[in-house]
Amino acid sequence: MQKEYKTIQEIAGPLMLVNHVEGVSYDELGEIELANGQIRRCRVLEVNGDTVMVQLFEGSAGINLAESKVRFLGRGLELAVSQDMLGRVFDGMGNPKDGGPKIIPEQRLDINGTPMNPAARDYPAEFIQTGVSAIDGLNTLVRGQKLPVFSGSGLPHANLAAQIARQSKVLGTDSSFAVVFAAIGITYEEAEFFTSDFRRTGAIERAVLFMNLANDPAIERIATPRMALTAAEFLAFEKHMHVLVILTDITNYCDALREVSAAKKEVPGRRGYPGYLYTDLSTLYERAGRKQGLEGSITMIPILSMPEDDKTHPIPDLTGYITEGQIILSRELFRKGVTPPIDVLPSLSRLKDKGIGHGKTREDHADTMNQLFAAYSRGKDAKELAVILGDAALTDEDKLFAQFSDRFETQYVSQGYDANRTIEETLNLGWDLMKILPRGELKRIRDEYLDKYMPAEKG
Numbered sequence: 001m002q003k004e005y006k007t008i009q010e011i012a013g014p015l016m017l018v019n020h021v022e023g024v025s026y027d028e029l030g031e032i033e034l035a036n037g038q039i040r041r042c043r044v045l046e047v048n049g050d051t052v053m054v055q056l057f058e059g060s061a062g063i064n065l066a067e068s069k070v071r072f073l074g075r076g077l078e079l080a081v082s083q084d085m086l087g088r089v090f091d092g093m094g095n096p097k098d099g100g101p102k103i104i105p106e107q108r109l110d111i112n113g114t115p116m117n118p119a120a121r122d123y124p125a126e127f128i129q130t131g132v133s134a135i136d137g138l139n140t141l142v143r144g145q146k147l148p149v150f151s152g153s154g155l156p157h158a159n160l161a162a163q164i165a166r167q168s169k170v171l172g173t174d175s176s177f178a179v180v181f182a183a184i185g186i187t188y189e190e191a192e193f194f195t196s197d198f199r200r201t202g203a204i205e206r207a208v209l210f211m212n213l214a215n216d217p218a219i220e221r222i223a224t225p226r227m228a229l230t231a232a233e234f235l236a237f238e239k240h241m242h243v244l245v246i247l248t249d250i251t252n253y254c255d256a257l258r259e260v261s262a263a264k265k266e267v268p269g270r271r272g273y274p275g276y277l278y279t280d281l282s283t284l285y286e287r288a289g290r291k292q293g294l295e296g297s298i299t300m301i302p303i304l305s306m307p308e309d310d311k312t313h314p315i316p317d318l319t320g321y322i323t324e325g326q327i328i329l330s331r332e333l334f335r336k337g338v339t340p341p342i343d344v345l346p347s348l349s350r351l352k353d354k355g356i357g358h359g360k361t362r363e364d365h366a367d368t369m370n371q372l373f374a375a376y377s378r379g380k381d382a383k384e385l386a387v388i389l390g391d392a393a394l395t396d397e398d399k400l401f402a403q404f405s406d407r408f409e410t411q412y413v414s415q416g417y418d419a420n421r422t423i424e425e426t427l428n429l430g431w432d433l434m435k436i437l438p439r440g441e442l443k444r445i446r447d448e449y450l451d452k453y454m455p456a457e458k459g
Helices: 157-167 188-199 218-237 250-263 277-285 314-322 331-336 366-388 396-413 423-434 447-453
Strands: 008-012 016-019 028-034 039-048 051-056 071-072 078-081 088-091 107-110 127-130 149-151 177-187 206-211 242-248 289-291 298-304 323-326
Touching: 088 218, 149 157, 157 177, 157 188, 157 242, 157 298, 177 188, 177 218, 177 250, 188 206, 188 447, 206 218, 218 242, 218 250, 218 277, 218 298, 242 250, 250 277, 250 298, 250 314, 277 298, 277 314, 298 314, 314 323, 331 396, 366 396, 366 423, 396 423
Parallel strands: 088 206, 149 298, 149 323, 177 206, 177 242, 242 298
Antiparallel strands: 008 016, 016 051, 028 039, 028 071, 039 051, 078 107, 289 298
8 A cells, every 4th residue: 555645745737846745766757647537647757855856747737836736656658568559559658549359468678778788789780670771881871770861840851760660670580570650749640640651551460560649748758769669679689679769850759858957957068958958868769679589579769859950969869979870861952852951062971881791682782882972972062063054164074974973863863662672673773873974983892793784785
């Protein structure tokens, strides 16, 4: 029987002070019983002697200080997990949102997880095919990797997220594949887009969706990604599945963190975000990976919209330090009608070399990737020169590279949101584009691969 306290002293926004408590610990879950019998949940943020500061999940409207009671439950926030979660939609706190029955849990897990022992981590090494050429061919995703998407407001990161969730698979393995999708602080319109897209394509059968809407409390926004990662850890390390976790939008998560930090009157860091933002983000991102001796894995794609398209903003800046690369969406390509508008030159996958080559994708993958990067970069330089000096200033080779650059964007990068290209189709498309260029200019590809995939024209 939990003790009940009628000693609420003060409420300020999402925070509440309770006096004269005993045996309460940090991060413990609590319940507030209102005078009308309504129950609201809270979480302990700070313990100072016999006074605790708690954070309200559902807001403070209607709470009467004198007539409300608080009891602490002796445990942290937990998620009821089961394999029956696949195919279901939940709210940001793990409650069913699709009208289906409650989950009968196999386990109840603390949403903060348990840190993965660095010595027990396995190195990411297996290729994940997303069906998107700009990722598979040039910035390859590897099983167990953390590869964020840096977007901007108004850019179609939602379409790209849905496409990756729908199409992704690990080649050459019999293990089952699951997607855990967490939407953080999104609008009703976006939530409807994601759920209907998953249902329309049948991807919902292998997916677990967590939907936190923009009008939900800030504290729920902080819990949502942890709920999703807890479900992913259960499916990966208990049920031996390959799990792809997509979190969108991390910027909304960080803004909620800033809101709570300001309410606690903490000293702000860069742009008003709390000084521990780096540490807090790492507690999310570092839950991805592979464990030695276990078949399952967690691969993570966090999506964040950069305020004012600024890569030096604290959220993309700190995310770049913790993760292994980034996929960057370009406003310029979006205006040109390229879908998805992935800017391949500043994008980077630091682990791409580990997931490609003979036995994983194809032996020519590394060479063609390097050549496509080099040719596209030279073509863009040639086009910039033509803008300044005119086409007459370009050599014949420069004109070919400029033509290659245009066709690379319209045929290779741009593929729409329903095209699901195999890695062979992506590599063959690269070879078709390189036929525009003289063979002598393809200096980054070994002769044996040139002879095999682009034999010299007879005569």
